Amino acid sequence: MTTRVDSDAVGEVLAALGTDEGRADPYPHYARLRALGPVVTAPDGVLVITGYRQCSAFVRDQRPLKQSEQLLLAAGYHDWRERPSLRLMFTSMVMLDGPAHTRLRRLVSSAFTARRVANLRPAVERIVGELCERLDGTTDFVTEFAFPLPATVIGELLGVPRADRPMFQTLVRDWTMVLDELSPAVVDRADSAAVTIRDYLADLAETRHAEPADDLISALVAAGDGEEGLDAEELVSMAALLLSAGFETTTGLLANGLFALLEEPAQAARLRTEQALAAPAVEELLRYDSPVHLASTRIMPTDLTIADIGFAEGQRAVALLGAANRDPEVFREPDRLVLDRAEEPPLSFGGGAHYCLGAPLARLEAQVAFPLLLSRFPRLSLAGDPVFRPGLSLHTYTSLPISTN
């Protein structure tokens, strides 16, 4: 059975991770945590799983549950259903367990299969081409490319009109901060963003009810008329989840990936010319600097053992995916970017019942974008200091200045 270190050392490392420097480069801190053991106990009692094999087994296991309401109650939000941000987030599919989760996932999964997504390749190539036209001279990669690419793709898929998409960049960022922090200030700000998102999507659903179009919102509205379909609130929270998950994370993959490639010109040069490298390169970029570092907290419904870790009933645990992806027991020289690495797959999309629904879509966007960006702009370089997004769950930049010449 794996022994756990309950020491001040864990608290010290977690505090360092919470600083600006820690967020900018969490990897040395993850290494310190892993050195304490593949599973450690945080001062608040949460188990933090950092080993690759342990994280992999944990996220795949069906027994730990999200039981999100318990977390909200423990954080003092007895009125969470009256708080728009918490209600919109914690009634969405990603936070549900068992049959409630399966029912919702089944309703949307057919839109995101590998085959359906592969059909989107020509559209993604067109959008990438158009965005490249706009990159000229010194510019911000996040604003001009990393955000608009996934926002356009998921916007078109869902049926959010083009002119309305830009406002979601800050709205979604403010709303999803509740995944990182449940302080009154964060929740207040998230509430006001969630009200705008919720009301906008409810209006859009009504419009599509009256006048269906060839998009996913219309399909979900139509399914709502059937017995198993979504009711009005479920539809809004599903659309909000897809919209936010559809671009925030992928914006991160594009920004983190480009930063990593610009730091390693020899690797970038290979990707520029070797077509076949696109798919493995994206897996390596997902491993090397994933935009999602934490899967959401699970709570144990009973005493159980997973990968030699003993969990007690009621125990809370998190999989620190960002640390698992750099585990030296699985990846040789884990801190090096090696685009044709052929080891275990990264854990960036999680696993098991909640395995990322949008993984094929995120992969497609990145596999099209990186080779095209590198070949179109051979002198692409950093043109200033990047700005980091606050919070640990999502690890990325809010600004990445680049120069194309």
Ligand code: HEM
């Ligand atoms: C690089 C980009 C992405 C990363 C790293 C990522 C990561 C993840 C992770 C780690 C989870 C599991 C969370 C957990 O178990 O607590 C997840 C779930 C999910 N992701 Fe993604 N994601 C990405 C892109 C997307 C895209 C493009 C979509 C578009 C629809 C999407 C939709 C979802 C949904 C709906 C879930 C919830 C699935 C469920 O609970 O059954 N993601 N994602």
